[in-house]
Amino acid sequence: MSQGVTQLESRGETRGGARQPVPGRRWSRTDTKGWIFVGPFLAVFALTFLAPIGYAAYLSLFRAQAFFGTTEFVGLDNYVQVFTDDKFWDGSLRVLLFFVVQVPIMLGLALVAALAIDSARLYAASFFRLVIFLPYAVPGVVAVLMWGFMYGTNFGLAADLNDLFGTSIVPLSSNWMLASIANIVTWEFVGYNMLIFYSALRTVPGEIYEAAALDGAGALRTVLSIKIPALRGAILIATIFSIIGTFQLFNEPNILRTLEPNVITTFYTPNLYAYNLSFGGQQYNYSATVAIVMGLLTAVIAYAVQLRGSREAMK
Amino acid sequence: MSTSPLAPRRSPMLTVLMALFLLYTLVPLAWLVLSATKTQDDLFSSPGLWVGDEFAFFSNIRDTLTYRDGIFLRWLANTLLYVVVGAGGATLLATAAGYGLAKYRFPGRRTVFAVIIGAVAVPGTALAVPTFLMFSNMGLTNTVWAIIIPSLISPFGLYLMWVYAADAVPDELLEAARIDGAGEIRIFFTVTLRLLAPGIVTVLLFTVVSTWNNYFLPLIMLSEPKLYPLTVGLTQWSAQATGANAQPVYNLVVTGSLLTIVPLVIAFILLQRFWQSGLSAGSVKQ
Numbered sequence: 001m002s003q004g005v006t007q008l009e010s011r012g013e014t015r016g017g018a019r020q021p022v023p024g025r026r027w028s029r030t031d032t033k034g035w036i037f038v039g040p041f042l043a044v045f046a047l048t049f050l051a052p053i054g055y056a057a058y059l060s061l062f063r064a065q066a067f068f069g070t071t072e073f074v075g076l077d078n079y080v081q082v083f084t085d086d087k088f089w090d091g092s093l094r095v096l097l098f099f100v101v102q103v104p105i106m107l108g109l110a111l112v113a114a115l116a117i118d119s120a121r122l123y124a125a126s127f128f129r130l131v132i133f134l135p136y137a138v139p140g141v142v143a144v145l146m147w148g149f150m151y152g153t154n155f156g157l158a159a160d161l162n163d164l165f166g167t168s169i170v171p172l173s174s175n176w177m178l179a180s181i182a183n184i185v186t187w188e189f190v191g192y193n194m195l196i197f198y199s200a201l202r203t204v205p206g207e208i209y210e211a212a213a214l215d216g217a218g219a220l221r222t223v224l225s226i227k228i229p230a231l232r233g234a235i236l237i238a239t240i241f242s243i244i245g246t247f248q249l250f251n252e253p254n255i256l257r258t259l260e261p262n263v264i265t266t267f268y269t270p271n272l273y274a275y276n277l278s279f280g281g282q283q284y285n286y287s288a289t290v291a292i293v294m295g296l297l298t299a300v301i302a303y304a305v306q307l308r309g310s311r312e313a314m315k
Numbered sequence: 316m317s318t319s320p321l322a323p324r325r326s327p328m329l330t331v332l333m334a335l336f337l338l339y340t341l342v343p344l345a346w347l348v349l350s351a352t353k354t355q356d357d358l359f360s361s362p363g364l365w366v367g368d369e370f371a372f373f374s375n376i377r378d379t380l381t382y383r384d385g386i387f388l389r390w391l392a393n394t395l396l397y398v399v400v401g402a403g404g405a406t407l408l409a410t411a412a413g414y415g416l417a418k419y420r421f422p423g424r425r426t427v428f429a430v431i432i433g434a435v436a437v438p439g440t441a442l443a444v445p446t447f448l449m450f451s452n453m454g455l456t457n458t459v460w461a462i463i464i465p466s467l468i469s470p471f472g473l474y475l476m477w478v479y480a481a482d483a484v485p486d487e488l489l490e491a492a493r494i495d496g497a498g499e500i501r502i503f504f505t506v507t508l509r510l511l512a513p514g515i516v517t518v519l520l521f522t523v524v525s526t527w528n529n530y531f532l533p534l535i536m537l538s539e540p541k542l543y544p545l546t547v548g549l550t551q552w553s554a555q556a557t558g559a560n561a562q563p564v565y566n567l568v569v570t571g572s573l574l575t576i577v578p579l580v581i582a583f584i585l586l587q588r589f590w591q592s593g594l595s596a597g598s599v600k601q
Contacts, residue, residue: 033499034419038427041412041473045431048446048465056445109336116333121326128333130587132340137579139528141546142572145553146343149350149569150363157346157363187343251530258554278444279535287444295442299433 053295059288071285078289087267088290092297094178095269099246102182107238110190111231114197115223129198133191140188144255147184148172152259172256174263181252189245193238200234201227236309240302247298250275270294344576351375351573355566375570382567387574389541390548394527396459397544401466402522409469409518413476414507418484431470447535461536462544466526472518479514480507516589520582527579545575 060078062071082088113132117125135143150157151171158171171180204226212222250271257264257272266280267273270290277287346363352375357367379387416424446465447456455461484507492502508515530546537543540551549571556563 032421034415034421034424036499037411037415037419037503038421038424041408041468042427044408044464044467048468049442050430052442052445052449055449056442059445059448113333113336116329119329121324121329122333123325123327123330128337130584131337134344134580134583135340137524137583138344138576139530139546139579141528141530141550142575143343145549145568145572146347149565150343150346160362160364187339191340255550255553258550258557274444275535278447284444284448288448291442291444 056288056292059285060292062285064283064285078286079293081286082289082293087273088270088293090265091267091270091273092294095247095249098178098182098249099243102185103239103242103246105182106186106190107193107235107242109186110193110238111197111235113190113194114201114231115227117194117198118201118227119219129195133195135188135190136192136195138188140251141255143184143188144252147180147187148256148259151180172260172263177256177260177263181249181256184252185245185249189242193242196234196238197231200231204230232309236306239305239309243302243305244298247271247294247301347569347573347576350569351566353566353569355563358565358569371566372570375566376574379567379570379574382564386540387545387548387571390543390545391574393459393542394544394546397462397466397529397533398523398526401463401526402519404463404467405469405472405522405526406515406519408467409472409476409522410480410508410511410515411503413473413478414480414484414503414511416473416477417480418486418489431473443531443535450536456536457539457542459542462529462533462542465532466522466529469518469522469525472522475518475521476511476514479517480511483510483514513589516586520586523582524579545571549575 061073061075063074063078064071113128116122117129122128138146152158158169162168169176171177208226209222212226217225248271249269253264253268253272254275257268264272266276271294274287274290274294277283277290281287342364349364349366350358352370352372353361353367354369354371354375357369357371361367415421416428450456450461455464488506488510489502492506497505528546529544530550533542533544533547534550537547540548543551549568552564552571553568555561556565
């Protein structure tokens with residue numbers, strides 16, 4: 001039993017991406033032929049990822065002149081402005097709160113669902129797996145339109161539920177808006193995360209469960225001592241994807257803005273802010289700066305979570 | 316199957332709990348299907364999870380497809396173009412690159428990987444604004460290329476393919492093909508692709524979903540409604556309901572949304588067998 005767990009942990013994740021060559025493993029080629037296959041991806045990647053990052057960095061060092069339509073070099077002034085910009089921090093703190101509350105709930109639900117489907121105690125498990133994953137196939141835009149209708153007190157559903165429970169919740173009011181958005185995001189992605197966890201559970205060798213059963217481990221003990229440790233890597237990856245997703249929140253607030261422009265401000269999330277600076281205010285240089293600072297913040301937080309997760313795995 | 320050998324008893328209790336979860340998943344979809352059968356007036360006056368007075372499903376579909384000279388069909392065709400070229404190209408690039416990283420050692424390989432992982436940490440939407448500015452300087456905005464080119468990169472697809480190819484393509488087989496005198500590219504198209512098929516279907520599924528659902532990129536890149544994909548078109552219809560000269564077409568938004576979902580759901584169900592196996596093999600190895 002314990003041996004099984006240590007074996008799982010000692011295999012560890014490959015870090016930094018490049019796989020360590022296993023001793024005795026023959027590599028096919030040591031020349032440059034690999035570039036034939038990697039080159040095309042990298043060429044497009046350079047155009048769509050690296051160039052925009054570089055261009056944004058360049059833009060962030062300039063500022064438009066008020067009168068002449070020219071730009072002047074201002075060094076790091078834009079960055080100083082972002083760090084003292086209340087609108088930017090308002091949105092950033094909002095997505096941070098969203099991350100602290102919504103992500104654990106969503107991943108917790110996904111974990112419970114994955115464990116239940118994997119437990120073989122469920123009737124029609126494969127049906128559950130497919131249906132819970134289905135919302136992932138629903139375009140985010142459609143999900144928001146759908147929930148937006150349902151939240152509206154016009155269309156009956158929110159009103160019906162309030163009548164049923166004797167409550168008077170208005171989902172799209174300023175008090176409830178963030179929770180309503182969190183619910184939409186949870187609905188969309190809980191199945192996707194469930195699938196990541198479920199796939200990881202499938203890779204646990206059956207012998208380990210047999211050994212655990214022989215050692216007299218019950219179902220709960222098996223979950224705590226085998227399944228959860230086996231899911232560490234998957235939980236880490238899901239958390240990092242969720243961080244990136246949360247900090248980029250845009251679709252939901254942007255579409256709900258058409259319903260409730262007074263509740264959702266132009267700077268409700270940092271991404272919405274960057275978008276509105278560019279397309280509402282033509283402030284391209286400042287918008288690029290906001291985008292870069294946001295990217296750096298995301299990378300730092302994702303990296304911190306990854307370090308912590310790797311340390312946990314080392315224990 | 317990696318379940319306990321003792322074959323645990325099925326639990327009605329757990330099944331009931333999960334059924335609640337299922338309900339949460341399905342209620343919005345049920346609401347959408349029911350709402351697509353209602354006229355605009357019934358949408359406001361009838362209970363959300365019940366039918367309206369009039370069964371307007373077919374007239375809604377007809378109106379959706381013919382509204383404004385059939386622009387919805389145009390959006391559908393655009394979406395299909397972006398998906399076929401974008402997701403198809405993304406899958407091919409990710410497959411080739413994943414295989415190259417897994418099976419070849421070449422100078423710069425580690426650097427390549429570090430750069431890709433580092434760039435992926437930068438939020439994609441944060442890049443969208445600079446990408447827009449760059450593309451507009453290149454004269455690419457408001458063309459199909461503005462949508463297709465960025466869709467060609469799927470870092471997650473590359474990662475999946477790399478893990479999958481490392482296990483699914485035996486080195487001995489490649490060596491044997493080389494001894495038989497086949498070139499690297501020919502080996503890739505005749506030997507490798509066949510071995511990678513389940514992984515390819517999985518990556519294709521994810522790239523299709525992400526291009527089909529793409530909203531932010533076309534929203535900023537396109538100003539010409541004739542080039543819109545479904546997602547942007549639908550939000551435009553939805554936004555018609557507010558503003559100075561509002562023309563609400565809620566029933567068309569609802570029906571259009573349903574029509575947008577159906578193809579993907581069908582693809583999911585039909586391809587289930589393939590993507591499930593590809594995902595397990597390419598899952599996060601411990």
